[in-house]
Amino acid sequence: MSSTIPTLGFAILSVLARADSTGYEIAGRMRNPVARFWTASHSQIHTDLRRLLAAGLVGYTTAPGPGPQEKKIYSITGEGLEALREWVTEPPRPQPERDELVLKTYAAWLADPAALSEMFRTALRGHEKRLAEYEAAWASMEKEAPAFGTPRFGNMAALRCGLTYERHRADWCRWMIDQLSRSLKPSCDASYPSEE
């Protein structure tokens, strides 16, 4: 009967369940470290917000905005909260895994090892940077473990996943770099004098 809500709709509701926001702010919140697992452009968020509005899951109040249009501050409704609660415990549909770096790895045997090594070094830097971010956020959270039933529990749990994910990725990149360096100099071992 009801038009099915796409996953992004629930992502929006998850943000609104924490704080009333404009469409613009929702996009911004999704870019923050603990909520980086779902992103969308503001244009899509706006269109999805209209759908949620039509379904009665969100409402809004207006305020004077900076641009020509008025600013709309959205909030989740009772039905919205109920729909979100129900959705949360439904088993997630199996998602097709698509990972460009791993695909490149699958075809890596065809390419130049030195260039590959460079690519993985770049990837590694990215993961290390994120890991540092996550670890800082984790440290500030661990001091007092947030109780279930408070939004900070969600923050911590999602962050924990991001943290161990980045660790796994960084480890894998290091492993790759090591493997590639072995194929670059398969002769004997590291007894080269490293002059120049």
Added chain:
Amino acid sequence: MSSTIPTLGFAILSVLARADSTGYEIAGRMRNPVARFWTASHSQIHTDLRRLLAAGLVGYTTAPGPGPQEKKIYSITGEGLEALREWVTEPPRPQPERDELVLKTYAAWLADPAALSEMFRTALRGHEKRLAEYEAAWASMEKEAPAFGTPRFGNMAALRCGLTYERHRADWCRWMIDQLSRSLKPSCDASYPSEE
């Protein structure tokens, strides 16, 4: 100038670089453990194959097929190989991360802990199953480390990523289940007689 090839195009080329295949077989190969990082329906593979054909990156020979149409056995061309080689070492574009389970986790503070625990237990079983698969494949590969320049190097490297990914995921699920059980019985600790 040239119409840009979507990532799926390169996934197809990566498969064809290993063995000539029909569109149907390509879809099948992508479902196998070491190449599970990119999937597509056969209908999309067929349309993309036509594009690769128009770009001169693949060719095909026909053979009598089981159905009304003829079977087409595709193979990668010289240009195709070159395009693939170039693409492999280009840094991957940052991909938007979308993870339904983590999104649910972010909103988990609103839901019923028992139902959540059940959901994570299901997820954990899935990851453990895959991990076992990957570990079996890994064991059979480690005996003789494949040399760079052979397809098996790509298999091993991609598999390594899948392996540590599933490990990270399973660990995180266990951590979540533990966290949730703490919120279920916050009283004292595990000194319950576990009769019944």
Added chain:
DNA sequence: GACCTCATGTAATGCGTTACATGATTTC
């Protein structure tokens, strides 16, 4: 007789990105 595997394709629809359009305020 029903269903699965092999094999190719078309069509409808939905999700997502990118680019375009507008415009005030603040920072360099």
Added chain:
DNA sequence: GAAATCATGTAACGCATTACATGAGGTC
């Protein structure tokens, strides 16, 4: 004066899924 931030929206296009259509051969 140029650029970034805040704020909303439309339009075009591309990627992906799902369903539909056809049909042989083998298995339960």
